[in-house]
Amino acid sequence: MKKLRYAGVLTATVLVLAGCGGAKVGEEQKPAAGGKECGSFNLTVSPWVGYEANAAVVAYVATKDLGCKVVKKNLKEEIAWQGFGTGEVDVNLENWGHEDLKKKYIETDKVAVEAGSTGVKGVIGWYVPPWMAAKYPDITDSKNLNKYADLFKTSESGGKGQLLDGDPSYVTNDEALVKNLNLNYKVVQSGSETALIQAFRDAEKDKKPLLAYFYEPQWFFNEVKLVKVNLPTYTAGCDADPAKIACDYPPYDLDKIISKKFADSGSPAVDLVKKFQWTNEDQNAVARMIAVDKMTPDAAAEKWVTDNRAKVDAWLAK
């Protein structure tokens, strides 16, 4: 019994001594982040991969080149806008329209200001999986949709063709469009982007018919090249009366919004955010690294910045 106890004590001692090897906490101090003049800013990260690509690259450049501290906050769009008011969000790098919110926070409350285009073009519309476009070439004209309505019947569509709508974050005119274009379709709410992507993925894999609301840029286009259905061409003002809309969605110029407080702070990061501009291809490249190649946003940003130093230098006015 006594021996056993000694053995125990001995093992414990050995363990303790063995444990004492190894690096000590705080031995390799990282160089203190300098760049006092930049300070820190709060960057909202909206829940889609394209946005994350923007955020990753801007945060990387701001940290490495300007020595700023970037605090990323994962927020839904609506809440990010609220954040301009409460002072907890400084930068939004990809805003999709939201005229009502601009009016409230920029014009009325004066807590946010516009910071120019991101250079990325947003497209909203109706899409079909590529196999359908190949098999029924004329399906991409909305005039022919009634001919194919039977294909799109599901358990949810009540005998009509199903038009699957998506993420509740976006305003859709689809119910009005179906009515005003006399389409024999019923709008069914999928309710989330996840549901939409999964539906398209299955549709392409199993050659199932699907007509759904979708948008570009989107990382999923890297996986399946969806084909857009052409609605009657958009002309300025054709969407003035929501109930009478009979034309396609307008092209969106995605833009940046920053808080008034940040804009007036004189931080070099303000200029970076204002000058930050790239193309759909650039964003897709980074989004692809994050979504498909499973790189961390930071690693993806580093790779892209190294490959595109000239563009980055232009943002930094070098």
Add this chain to the structure above:
Amino acid sequence: MAAITSDVQVEVRRPRRSVVIGVLLVAWVAAYFLLSGIHTLPLGGQETTGFHRWLTEHRDAVGAGNLVFDAIRAAVDNIVVLLQNVLSQPSYGRPVPVIGWLGVVAASAYLAWAFGNWKVALLTAAGLGFVGLQGLWQESMDTLALTIAAVLLSLLVAIPLGIWAGLSNRAFKVATLVLDLMQTLPTFVYLAPLTLFFAIGPAAATIATLIYAAPPAVRLTAHAIRNVPPESVEASRSLGSTRGQTLTKVLLPMSRSTVVVGINQTIMAALSMVTVAALIDAPGLGQTVLKALQTLDVGVAFNAGLAIVVIAIVLDRVTTAAGDRPWRTASVRRKILLGAGGVGVLVAIWFSRTYVWAAEFPTDVNLGARIAVLAADVTTWVQDVFGGLTYGVRDAVTLGVLNPLEALLTGSPWWLVGAVVVAIAAVLGRWKAAVPAVVCIGLLVGTGVWQDSMITLASTLLATIVVVAVGLTLGVWAGRNRRVDLVIRPILDAGQTMPPFVYLVPFLALFGTSRFTAIAAAVVYAVPVTVKIVADGIKAVPVATVEAATSVGSSSWQVISKVQLPVARRAITLAVNQGLIYVLAMVVVGGLVGAGALGYDVAAGFAQSELYGKGLAAGAAIVLLGVLLDRITQAAAPKPHGKGEKQ
């Protein structure tokens, strides 16, 4: 049709009532064929009523900047940040948290042993080690910090309220109503406004969690105090104890184990909020799940979900063991062991503060990546093998049951549906059920989302029937067989705490975007709680009663149907009720996979500012449906005879 809608009442009806209800339903179907399509109060997806617009306009009127809210926010923020500094985030000028992983594992295991037993201590160490190996140590500690803060604050509010509701009948009635509201009101409805009150950050996330997690602790505390035998209270009074003494020396000790069950349920509820709270930047595992889902990465989402489940199981077993532990003073031997263990913990903490290997979880073995790949492979396999079959099941159920039921509810004039519901309530529970039914129907019409409510009601009824059927079967089986109980309990825990977002993607692949998918998700979420309550009810049936029945030659089926189910009927009523509330809690999640209706309205109100009012109204409609169904099922339950209700 009649068979479907009356199923809920089948086991509790009296012959005369069932006839009346049957006649009512037949009359309804007949009237439907005459009147379908008129007065159905439809409202399109982007359409709003004046009431909705009014709500939208007045949303900001309540805004932040209030001193009380600011004080609460600062206090809660400080608590969470303190816990994060200790457990998860680099703090106080050091690159690591105050206590590294070794210290956390040692301290947790020690506490589990001190308050529970050595088995749960081992489980704690193994569980925490596992999440570390998954490569999710920091995220898990963030989640743990937030959960601990939310649970502590919940208990701070819930236990006193529960005691009050236990002692006063009036408080009990008010509390029941408010708790129903807190549990059924979809989180999405108050998530965005909460960030206005409490700003973006840990405080808003903690308070959102608190609202959802506190009710079980209040309910079970009140329930426990009310169930202390009156004789004990009288004995204490007659010995000259004051009210305070009676409370602390008699009521509380005697209700301890039930109160612990309440605490346990609060912890589970808090963990099930982890993903939702991540939408307003709550740190931790929820973020991992949401990020993975943006790219439909089921594997990574499952890995993070699994960590939540493991934490839940550890916390559940430790609190259960603590609740079961007899209340007695420690022996000298145990005191010495406790002291030695304490010293060991301090040594471990010192290590975790000094050496990198004990501070940061080693990343050499990344189990997480392997789990992710495995989960993704299994999902793909299931989708490929069962894909075609599942679509068939979906279509059969939708066309055969769901569509007719929904057509009846949405196609009938609102006043006809209202009249039938009120009549059923009156038959089952006289004016006590009829009056709430009238009020609820009136308010439902007032919300402006009547038709969406009826669509949601159809799915809810179907889901609840399935939940009750499955819950009763599994619950009775587990209640009668210890081994079954042991096997299915971890699965039930997983069903309750695995974030629904994780299994939505495979469900979408199996059933497409449809109402059926939403029903399936609701069933997965609501069955566990139903099974647990039924199993506990069956286990609580006195052994002597069962043996008596067996000894006179009753078959198993007779024992179940004539003895165990009737004796456990209060537990079964509670199980039906909770099953219903859990189904309603999933309505919004259902909206994310194609159920549309109220769930979609709420989600859209959260995402689009101009639809905020409609989302709020839809949230209120979900609550009203909950209250309505709750009152009707309560009224349908058999009245306890004689000494059921005390005082």
